[in-house]
Amino acid sequence: MTARWTRRLGVAALLAAAVAGCVDSERLSRRDRADERSVTRLADPSELAAAEVPVDEALLVALAQAKNFHHKARVYMGDGNPQAAIEAVRQVLSVTFPAGAPEGVEVGLDARALLAKLLAGEGRLDEAMAEVSAGLASDPPESFFLANLYTVLGELHQARAEVAADPAGAAAERRAAIGALDRSIAINLEIQRRLGTEATP
Numbered sequence: 001m002t003a004r005w006t007r008r009l010g011v012a013a014l015l016a017a018a019v020a021g022c023v024d025s026e027r028l029s030r031r032d033r034a035d036e037r038s039v040t041r042l043a044d045p046s047e048l049a050a051a052e053v054p055v056d057e058a059l060l061v062a063l064a065q066a067k068n069f070h071h072k073a074r075v076y077m078g079d080g081n082p083q084a085a086i087e088a089v090r091q092v093l094s095v096t097f098p099a100g101a102p103e104g105v106e107v108g109l110d111a112r113a114l115l116a117k118l119l120a121g122e123g124r125l126d127e128a129m130a131e132v133s134a135g136l137a138s139d140p141p142e143s144f145f146l147a148n149l150y151t152v153l154g155e156l157h158q159a160r161a162e163v164a165a166d167p168a169g170a171a172a173e174r175r176a177a178i179g180a181l182d183r184s185i186a187i188n189l190e191i192q193r194r195l196g197t198e199a200t201p
Helices: 003-015 030-036 046-050 057-078 082-092 102-121 125-137 144-162 167-198
Strands: none
Touching (some): 057 082, 102 125, 125 144
């Protein structure tokens, strides 16, 4: 596997796992809470160093800052303050990453996905959709984080279908949900194919 993918997988290991603490458990079903645990979290940047992944200090600092804002969001949600949690996640988007670092794009996509989930949990579906649209507008490269953002997009369309005023509107939202989920599946399949190819001697 190339050094580029070794580094990307190391950062993915740091970013990807579970962040369930930021979501208002009172607004999620038991199944939704189980699903949320598998989305993303920000772990200790020292994990990268322990894995001997070559990452410079500026990137580690940026990742640590993003992790701190995620932690703040979890604390605010535990304190019953979802709006403060939303603002903490928004601050992730203000973290400065080294120029050209793909991790900056990935952290941004991750933050948009979590922000959309938090907003949706408060019934603010239009705002949630705007965050997802903002994440997709930059035409980011295919990654786990882009696939996850499309998954969230599918969930938002499904939620809008449930509150649609007419059957035709609900059907259109369900079709959009399937389209977004299919896009997520396709991205993940392509990543699996790419990883398999690059891992071949």
